[in-house]
Amino acid sequence: MAEKNDLQFTSCPVCVGNGVNDKGLKCSNCAGLGLGVFYFGKFYYWGLIFGRAMIKLRHLKKNLHLILNLVVFILGILGLIALGWWIWLISNHSNDLTSFAFWQIKHWLILAFWISVIADMFIIYRISEEEVIKQKIDKPKYNEKNDVSEMPNNWRQLSKAKAKYKIEVSFGFNYEAIKVLEDAYILADTAKNGQVCAKHLFFSLLKNNNVLAIFSRLNLNLSELIAKVENQLVLLPSNQGKTFLSNELKEILISAYLTARDSGQKKVKPAYLILPILAKDKILSEVLYELEVDSDKINNVIQWFAVSEKMVDNYHLYRAKAHLKPSGNMDRAYTAIATPVLNHFAFDLTLTAKWGRLALCVGRKKEIEAIWQNLESNQFGIILVGEVGVGKNTIIGQIAHLMVEENVPKILKDKRLMELDLPRLLSGASPEKAEERLLVILDEVSRAGNIILYINNIENLMGITAGEEQSLDLSEVLANAIERKNLICLTTSTNENYAKYLENKPLGNVLAKIIISEPEINQAIQIVESKINFFEAKHKVYFSYNSIAKAVDLTDKYIHDKYLPAKAIEILESIAVGVAKTKGINSLVTENDVAKVVSEITKIPVAKITESESEALLNLEEKIHQRMVDQVEAVSMVSASLRRARAGLREMKRPIASFLFMGPTGVGKTELAKTVAEVYFKDEEYMIRLDMSEYQHPDSVEKMIGNSDGALGYLTEAVRKMPFSLILLDEFEKAHPDILNLFLQVMDDGRLTDAQGKTIDFTNSIIIATSNVGAVFIQDNIVAGVGMEEIKQKLINEHLNKVLRPELINRFDGIIVFKPLSIEDVRQIAKIMLAKVGKMLEAKGFGFNVSDEGIKKIAQEGFDPKFGARPLRRLIQEKIENEIANKILSGNIKRRDVIIIDDNGLVLIEKGKKL
């Protein structure tokens, strides 16, 4: 449902849109039309006059009419009873048929009957008059033109124009919608606001059950909304004169009518007023925005309800149309020819649609319009190209629906849409046999003349040849038939297969390409909604609007090898099953259920930013320092970028962050990367580690991104499977320059195309490259007491630019120089490492105790300014872990014994108490 913002309303200059002059009479210039809009060759205006008296009159009249109808109805029934009674009386006395000729006999009962006939006639009169009042909204037709030029361009001419070109829209409003308007009028009149405006209408809408249902699917806080709208109402000017409908309100009413008309509704229901109100009244849309509801959300929920209603209507429509569409092979003129072979290898989509078995298609008007245009311009072959799951088959289904309704271009009228079952055609047949079958089918189709052929995944026809290598393949047979305009053929293919098998091939050339793109988020939501009712009924769970929107949103963001809407529908169905099992039937599917399932599938932590998590991000430095010693600058820089990323303040088309860590070996570069993976992704496992020294040859590119023979690239596959991950590139500068060039694109666009043509998404990864370049330089300068910033600049200008190209250096979000470790740092690290050993021992039931002097001693022995903390790890392994392992194996330590590291760093054992 498009918002009708582009409507050009015109108002009468004499009465300024009121339709009445100062004396309360019809405006002489516009004959009471007042304000309206030209739309598809007709003039739409609002003509219903409001006033307290008028409203009361309408209500009273309605009740009186009801009473009158009832009285007349009873009279009619009584008359029939009278006649029956008389017949009964006569049948007691006589068996002669002539004595029943009541029109020749005088009797008071017969008199009563004849009087009642008048009542019956009166009933017919009332019913058909009421039907006239119930005039439904005119339905938009195929091929409708929006031609304004033929319409009169001044009010006098317009008022004299034929009545059928002037549509009074209030007739299209149902009783509830009129009731809402009356409430709005009374509200405005009581407050003496002078004009009924959008706010009055919105406020009275909030009493309507359908509107409330929409807001409840949106999880809206109603009392808060009502309070806010009330505050706005109070601000309106009061003590004005007579109340009348404002021009703004009339425009809203006409827009609502036109929106309902365009979406094929029979009547304007109150829900259709919401969007035009929000489009006209910015304050109200702000109020809703504050409550986290915007026009898109409301529109999507309205569509949800509309689609459900449409499904019911469709059922009736197809019952009505069923007897007109032939259910056999024949067209209605019996000029078609029987197609026994085709019938065997294909199934009839029009027939399936006739029985209402095809899924409903939401949106996609443009694509269907494009198909019509191609067919009308004598293009007999059409190919819909789009990814798996974007809805190509649903569009074909919609065409079948329209063919049943016969609401199609002439070329498709009274035809059958047959889907050729390619697997069935090809299976168990040699190429010769398959070719023979296809030839017979094409022959049948072209002779029958009432068949539209549909071939799904047309690429399966390619490359099937009978005979020598030079002979034509199946696709060319089809191509020739289409080119000779023997048959109309609709086909589909994916982008990849189209490029690979069809582009610039004979078949590809005769098919007009129509691209079916993945639906946008809102359209996808509406499509998903049309399926939701089915899931709700099947699995007995209920979806809130937000859960649907979340599913579409998350799958759009994080699942890249499948396409909307299919991927969201798949996930929602599995969620429905899951929720029905875990929470029980009749429970509500929430956003968190959706997040959980998406997270399980994609291995992505999609938990909503909760209070505690934000706190964790705020205290990221502290958390990292629990594992990392010193390197304050590096830690704070990394933390800051992660916070930016999580708060959504980053460019969405680039990786979350990319860093180059520089520094001597063993100072904690890899450790920081691991820590980030753990803190940000909740697990160290979300890390893809590449030793770039293994990629020193030019052909290593293949190892990275795969090759065209089908080998998968290590990097691309890893990221495809785990899009939310930290990519650690160790010794970055050692890789071949061609590989470094790959990362130029990754860091700039956040994506990389592998050798198979799949685009891999890097926008959810953190890239950390490490390098040892200039390690000695850093150490020397630190010893010489040079400042870190200066060291960094010199390092980049003098050392780094010799191994990396400047554009690559520039791509990194940050280049972080790690300081060499001091003895104090090493002591801290020793403490952390020993604590880890202690933890392992505790799990086995041993105690563990280290003296401060012992730590100092070990740190002293393990410290090497050149190698950082690496020797320390080796030392702890050799001196402590090995020793303890030997003792455990020799049986010297038992459970509850305490292992002590003494002041000299030696391992002692304190025997535990015996039980």
Add this chain to the structure above:
Amino acid sequence: MINNNLSFYSVKILAEIIRDILYFPVWWYSRGLNNVFKFLWKFLVNKQKSLGLLIWIKNIFIPMYGQYDWQGMLISFFVRLVQIIIRSFVMLFWLVLVVLVICTWLALPLLVIYEINFQLF
């Protein structure tokens, strides 16, 4: 005030209802008749559509089942002729029914008046 208003409304509504009742005979022979015509026309069109009579007539010289040889054309001409005749009879039946309904509609008020007159005097 309220009483005043009420009486005003009552008079107005009473007038409307009387107008409604007085309009009734006029309606019967004007808009009502028009509605009946429209309804019956639609009915006939739908019957015609489901019988496909016009399609059969239009295609009388076009062979059925694509049999373009002279035997096929000959046979199909006669088959179509028979079909058209049978379908025309069915259509005629509906037409007669429609005419009857229209006659009834036109005659009913007069008949009722005549009968009431007959009963009373």
